Amino acid sequence: MSDLTSSAAPPYPATAEKFKFYGLWVAAAIALLVLPKLFSSGGSLTTFSLIGISIIFSLSYNILLGQTGLLSFGHAVYYGLGGFLVIHAINIIGMNKLPIPLPVVPLIGGLTGLLFAVLLGWVSTQRSGTAFAMISLGVAELVASSALILRTFFGGEAGISANRTKLFRVFDWSFGPQIQIYYLVAAWTLLAVIAMYALTRTPLGRMCNAVRDNPERVQFVGYDPHVVRYLAFCFSGFFAGIAGALAAINFEIANSAYLGAVQSGTVLFATYIGGVGFFIGPIIGAIFVTLLSLGLSDLTPVWQLYFGLIFIAVVMFAPGGITGLLMMHRPLLKAGRLSKVLPSYLIAFVPTLAMIVGLILAIETTVHFTVNPGEDSHIKAFGVRFDAANPYIWAMAAILLIGGFLVARKTWTWVGHAWDDATSVAREKGVAS
Amino acid sequence: MLELIVISTLNGVLFGMLLFLMASGLTVIFSMLGVLNFAHASFYMLGAFFGFQISRWFGFWPALLIAPLLAGAIGAGVERYGLRRVHKNGHVAELLFTFGLAFAIEEIVQIIWGKSPVDFRVPPLLDFPAFTIFSTNYPAYKIFMLLVSVAIFAALLITLKKTRIGLIVQAALTHPHMVGHLGHNVGRIFMLVFGVGTALAAVAGVIAGPALVTQSNMAGLLGPILFVVVVVGGLGSLPGAFVASLLIGLVQTFAVSINGSLSEAFGPLSPAYATTWLADIWNVTVAQIAPIMPYVLLVLILIFRPMGLLGTRDT
Numbered sequence: 001m002s003d004l005t006s007s008a009a010p011p012y013p014a015t016a017e018k019f020k021f022y023g024l025w026v027a028a029a030i031a032l033l034v035l036p037k038l039f040s041s042g043g044s045l046t047t048f049s050l051i052g053i054s055i056i057f058s059l060s061y062n063i064l065l066g067q068t069g070l071l072s073f074g075h076a077v078y079y080g081l082g083g084f085l086v087i088h089a090i091n092i093i094g095m096n097k098l099p100i101p102l103p104v105v106p107l108i109g110g111l112t113g114l115l116f117a118v119l120l121g122w123v124s125t126q127r128s129g130t131a132f133a134m135i136s137l138g139v140a141e142l143v144a145s146s147a148l149i150l151r152t153f154f155g156g157e158a159g160i161s162a163n164r165t166k167l168f169r170v171f172d173w174s175f176g177p178q179i180q181i182y183y184l185v186a187a188w189t190l191l192a193v194i195a196m197y198a199l200t201r202t203p204l205g206r207m208c209n210a211v212r213d214n215p216e217r218v219q220f221v222g223y224d225p226h227v228v229r230y231l232a233f234c235f236s237g238f239f240a241g242i243a244g245a246l247a248a249i250n251f252e253i254a255n256s257a258y259l260g261a262v263q264s265g266t267v268l269f270a271t272y273i274g275g276v277g278f279f280i281g282p283i284i285g286a287i288f289v290t291l292l293s294l295g296l297s298d299l300t301p302v303w304q305l306y307f308g309l310i311f312i313a314v315v316m317f318a319p320g321g322i323t324g325l326l327m328m329h330r331p332l333l334k335a336g337r338l339s340k341v342l343p344s345y346l347i348a349f350v351p352t353l354a355m356i357v358g359l360i361l362a363i364e365t366t367v368h369f370t371v372n373p374g375e376d377s378h379i380k381a382f383g384v385r386f387d388a389a390n391p392y393i394w395a396m397a398a399i400l401l402i403g404g405f406l407v408a409r410k411t412w413t414w415v416g417h418a419w420d421d422a423t424s425v426a427r428e429k430g431v432a433s
Numbered sequence: 434m435l436e437l438i439v440i441s442t443l444n445g446v447l448f449g450m451l452l453f454l455m456a457s458g459l460t461v462i463f464s465m466l467g468v469l470n471f472a473h474a475s476f477y478m479l480g481a482f483f484g485f486q487i488s489r490w491f492g493f494w495p496a497l498l499i500a501p502l503l504a505g506a507i508g509a510g511v512e513r514y515g516l517r518r519v520h521k522n523g524h525v526a527e528l529l530f531t532f533g534l535a536f537a538i539e540e541i542v543q544i545i546w547g548k549s550p551v552d553f554r555v556p557p558l559l560d561f562p563a564f565t566i567f568s569t570n571y572p573a574y575k576i577f578m579l580l581v582s583v584a585i586f587a588a589l590l591i592t593l594k595k596t597r598i599g600l601i602v603q604a605a606l607t608h609p610h611m612v613g614h615l616g617h618n619v620g621r622i623f624m625l626v627f628g629v630g631t632a633l634a635a636v637a638g639v640i641a642g643p644a645l646v647t648q649s650n651m652a653g654l655l656g657p658i659l660f661v662v663v664v665v666g667g668l669g670s671l672p673g674a675f676v677a678s679l680l681i682g683l684v685q686t687f688a689v690s691i692n693g694s695l696s697e698a699f700g701p702l703s704p705a706y707a708t709t710w711l712a713d714i715w716n717v718t719v720a721q722i723a724p725i726m727p728y729v730l731l732v733l734i735l736i737f738r739p740m741g742l743l744g745t746r747d748t
Binding site: 124 | 524
């Protein structure tokens, strides 16, 4: 028996690999420290803080979706409740002058998330799959609607606010300026990311993967899938609570939107677009989606539609998300066959881009005529000015859209062939895909 | 009191039948395709808005026919060119696809018809009180809604029980794989079922549009309740969906019409609560918590009967 376990255990990592592994984390820490020196404007600091919060939230969501296979439509419940409790905690601490500094306050949010996950999780995780998704949606609606009824605690529509600078101070940090909030968020992000990465390496993390892949077999091995799902749910709630707490500290307000369906949807979008198959996926997704939502809203009034279309496109064509797409190329890179695929990408890129431009033109002209029909028809979308009433623009949109689609479909078949050739060569060379 | 009970029962059954128009399509789609169509309520909304637009151009009666056909065609297209492609990526991807679709449809409806409610009126032919009961005028349009829902319910029942297509659908409810093995064109049946299911939701939208508010958030408001119905009834169980639809329709209608609260019932016993933050719970009326009743019911069902009322499948 002891032979079996020792032979099944992975080999002890070599010094070089260990160095590489720890080096990565140290590099991340240094990058977080240096970032505000490079981009020191107030706007970019706020953006970084939002990204950090979003990273924690998305990673906590991926404990459910990616690692345990639980699709939740109500993850914002734990995020929002963490945020509300933290605002109340800050008010209470400030009023009673308790010796609790702000940097440990997010822990209160985390514990709140944990508490509610413990309470609601047992019922929710009784079933997996579609039933779990619907239950999470129902519980989320229940909590979000209750928040509007319990006005004294949740502050109704307006929400409740707090002053983060009135707390007990260490090292004379008031946490008034955004730079200090940035460092607070960055430190908690790093801590939470490390903790969540460590969680995936524990036996529990491995059992979560097993429950995702084959719950029946997990039962045969002697585990209860329900308990494993429940534990994953609790951890996920804890980290979501931390994210909510940081968001509440950042904005100094918590309102019912924190708990709502939009928040739950956003984290689902971020996680899935980033890719649920790899640990780094949600991080990339959080960065991408936060930047996209901040950037697109300046460029076009109907940015949410583009957001939804991007999500649908990812679900349809790249179920692995951004990281999944990138990681697909690793075996090719190792076999040195990447150069065989890239030219076909370039060929496919042109008509696809044409199709997208046509779609955007069509959407923007339609928006002009339906949303604000009385206004000047010279509109500006994505920084480009054009006349929405001009029939040439319409013709161009139609040609780009339809022509682009027809050509793109053809070229993507070529990409498929090139891809098949390259992967089969890579496989012959003995690189596992 | 009797007046309240009679009127609320009528309204509750009406709302329940509307819910069942949608839940039936959702259930059959779920049973056959294995995917819970998150965008189902969006097709209800599309039905209402198409109905509004067509009734403006051609009148209400053509709209009642054309709008569901249009929405059903879109639904069939979604199945053929969207879901079928996503299918190979698993159920989570399918559910997410419909989730993204619901999001996109809401945005598109907002772009075309705006965020504020549109003026979708009851057709003049039906704009009169049908009967007066306890000094309350009951509108004829509501009776019409009830009749349409019951007629479609009957038609659905006959189709399911008496026709060949119905036989296949019924078989697919319990043994979806076996139907495929028997050599039916499963792809076409799926597309048809998806189209008919979404068309039924659109019918509900057209007839509910004038009575309720036709607005771009109507899918978001109704969607979660619809999913509560199918989970409470038992995923994949058509009779369960029927029972749950009526149950939730009645529960919500009755809750709205009851104005009592804890403080009214037990007020004299302990007025001390009224000063703490518990005052919210103490003073809230039953009518105010009506929107959360379906979700409370959902949690209770999950605790005591996780399969749902009449559910058998554990998927």
